[in-house]
Amino acid sequence: MNILLLGSGGREHALAWKLSQSPLLTNLYIAPGNAGTALFGKNIPVSVNDFPAVKATVLNLKINMVIVGPEDPLVNGIHDFFKADPDIQHVPVIGPVKQAAMLEGSKDFAKQFMHRHGIPTARYQTFDRTNIHEGHHFLKSLSPPYVLKADGLAAGKGVLICKTLEEATREFTGMLEEERFGPASQKVVIEEFLAGIELSVFILTDGKNYLLLPEAKDYKKIGEGDTGPNTGGMGSVSPVPFADTLFMDKVEQQVIKPTMHGLRAEGIDYKGFIFFGLIKVNDHPFVIEYNCRMGDPETESVIPRIQNDLVRLFNAVANQSLETEIISVSPLTTATVMLVAEGYPNAYEKGMVITGQEQVVGSLVFHAGTKLNPVTGETVANGGRVMAVTSFGKTMHEALAKSYENAAKIDFKGKHYRKDIGFDL
Ligand code: AMP
Ligand code: GLY
Numbered sequence: 282m283n284i285l286l287l288g289s290g291g292r293e294h295a296l297a298w299k300l301s302q303s304p305l306l307t308n309l310y311i312a313p314g315n316a317g318t319a320l321f322g323k324n325i326p327v328s329v330n331d332f333p334a335v336k337a338t339v340l341n342l343k344i345n346m347v348i349v350g351p352e353d354p355l356v357n358g359i360h361d362f363f364k365a366d367p368d369i370q371h372v373p374v375i376g377p378v379k380q381a382a383m384l385e386g387s388k389d390f391a392k393q394f395m396h397r398h399g400i401p402t403a404r405y406q407t408f409d410r411t412n413i414h415e416g417h418h419f420l421k422s423l424s425p426p427y428v429l430k431a432d433g434l435a436a437g438k439g440v441l442i443c444k445t446l447e448e449a450t451r452e453f454t455g456m457l458e459e460e461r462f463g464p465a466s467q468k469v470v471i472e473e474f475l476a477g478i479e480l481s482v483f484i485l486t487d488g489k490n491y492l493l494l495p496e497a498k499d500y501k502k503i504g505e506g507d508t509g510p511n512t513g514g515m516g517s518v519s520p521v522p523f524a525d526t527l528f529m530d531k532v533e534q535q536v537i538k539p540t541m542h543g544l545r546a547e548g549i550d551y552k553g554f555i556f557f558g559l560i561k562v563n564d565h566p567f568v569i570e571y572n573c574r575m576g577d578p579e580t581e582s583v584i585p586r587i588q589n590d591l592v593r594l595f596n597a598v599a600n601q602s603l604e605t606e607i608i609s610v611s612p613l614t615t616a617t618v619m620l621v622a623e624g625y626p627n628a629y630e631k632g633m634v635i636t637g638q639e640q641v642v643g644s645l646v647f648h649a650g651t652k653l654n655p656v657t658g659e660t661v662a663n664g665g666r667v668m669a670v671t672s673f674g675k676t677m678h679e680a681l682a683k684s685y686e687n688a689a690k691i692d693f694k695g696k697h698y699r700k701d702i703g704f705d706l
Contacts, residue, residue: 282309282592283343285357287324287329288350289315291619291649291669294575295584296350296591297321298647303592308402308486310342313323316660317648328393329354329425332362346595349376349553350575356386358436360552374597376553377573381544384555384571386556388430388439388470391571399649401535403670405472410457415633417464419471428472429453438511442474456637477562478705479569480521481579482532484557485594487603488550492594493520493533495586495610497579498706503626505701512626513666516702518677519582519619523561526630532559532566552598581647581669616669616680618702619649620687623695625665633662633693644687662693677703 282305287295294317300309301321309322312335316558318324326343327334330353339347346462347363349355358379365370376382394400402639402683408416420427431478439462443449449471456466472624483494497519502511524532536557544551556579575583586589588609595604631650636644638660650664670688674680681703688698 282306282345284310284326284346284348285335285339285342285344286311286318286348286350287335287354289313290350290577290664291647291666292575292580292680293350294318294647294649295581296575297346298645298658299584299587303590305590305592305596308342310338310344312338313650315648315663316651316653317646319695329569330357330499330674332359333358333696336362336654338364339372344372346599347372348595349374351387352382352434352572355379355382355573361664368656374552375595375598377551378549381549381551382573383605386575387432389432390571391470392470392472393570394543398539398546400543400568401566403472405470406459407432407468407470408453409468413454413457416453416457416469417450418469420446420453423471423473425449425506426474428474429456430470430472431456431462431468432468433462435462435465438462441463443584445702462627475560475567475569477560477567478523478561479558480524481576482524482537482557482559483538483575483579483583484543484555485598485603486551486553486555487598487601488552489601490545490604491537491610492603493529493537494608495583496521496524496529497576497582499576499579500699500702503699505699506704512621512627514576514578515619515621515699517576517578517582518680518703518706519579519615520584521706522677528561528564532557534663536566536568558621561605575654577649578617578619578669581617581671584675585615585645585671586611586613611673613638613673613675614677614680615671615673616677616684616702617669618645618665618681618684618698620668620670620688620691620693620696621666622664623697625697629665630660630695631663633695635660635662635693637668637690637692640690641687644670646670646687646691667693667696677706
């Protein structure tokens with residue numbers, strides 16, 4: 282099979298690494314990819330949101346399957362684009378149609394969906410410019426801290442947690458009146474703050490059946506002890522010790538099954554990954570958010586633990602025969618440490634030469650933001666998150682020690698990483 286994988290981060294490098302191990306694979310192409318994905322296939326300089334260019338690539342390279350890494354093309358309707366075009370409608374797309382991707386693309390849609398299907402989530406109301414005043418009243422009815430969410434996609438930056446009513450009222454008004462997050466904040470969800478510990482749960486579904494993938498915990502804040510601004514993710518571990526059988530059983534019964542049932546009841550054909558961003562409050566799971574794709578850097582810890590042939594699983598998604606597949610997961614723990622550029626998640630430099638990768642022993646290195654300098658052949662930084670180092674261990678501490686040992690060997694100017702991944706487990 283010829284496969285086209287869309288995306289260019291650590292998630293896509295991990296997927297490319299795993300796909301390349303399948304005997305069912307003939308050629309792997311990654312658009313646009315990074316210096317790491319180029320080790321497992323051919324990078325194609327096409328943007329994930331340029332659907333006509335994706336179509337041309339699929340036709341030129343005789344692609345048999347498209348796997349979508351990031352959320353934007355899904356929310357923009359890439360799956361629907363394929364379905365509607367007679368030239369490419371025979372090519373399966375792994376990733377949901379636009380309506381289903383709205384679970385991530387609109388917080389208000391996701392909250393209404395959860396409400397309709399009895400899925401546990403924080404109490405909320407949605408407001409727009411026409412009812413800002415009611416929003417102020419709703420804020421007053423809640424106790425601090427206050428959670429404000431831009432309705433649309435905001436690259437992980439659309440959620441504000443405000444300590445005081447004054448701050449929440451000011452931010453809420455700014456989000457709506459000044460569209461502080463662009464069109465994404467034309468609607469704002471205000472919700473009750475939930476205190477607990479977060480984890481990421483993933484399924485792969487063909488619309489009828491699903492496989493529960495290993496869960497993970499990611500570390501979103503830039504600073505140690507979960508301080509400072511949010512990032513795309515600074516590290517991850519899998520499994521998550523507190524996600525024991527009893528808790529995961531609740532997750533399946535109270536969250537995953539009602540979500541699957543809801544999608545079917547609403548006639549939404551979902552093919553791909555569902556990422557449940559959960560918070561555990563007094564032993565009960567609540568949904569913080571849905572994502573219509575795998576997490577990053579969770580993928581870098583989750584995918585290495587999956588022992589199945591991933592191409593086979595994706596074929597089963599496309600053919601709606603996932604019920605015949607059984608997931609096989611390594612009992613070992615994986616731990617991922619993300620190396621980021623100085624200044625990230627604010628302004629940062631690009632182009633720094635990355636050295637020392639050849640000294641890494643016993644860890645997987647997944648490139649997040651890198652590219653190959655075509656003149657010098659050097660690998661250079663090309664994003665805020667630069668590289669992920671993932672290791673296996675019998676315990677989380679063993680896995681982390683290995684990742685840290687190897688993270689120290691990779692070097693680039695301004696390299697930064699969190700030294701406390703897993704600190705709260
Ligand atoms: P989201 O983009 O929806 O994942 O939100 C970003 C982060 O904000 C989450 O990972 C949580 O840490 C936090 N968050 C979102 N909603 C809530 C909530 N209702 N209660 C507490 N924390 C929240
Ligand atoms: N690591 C969180 C995300 O991928 O959204």
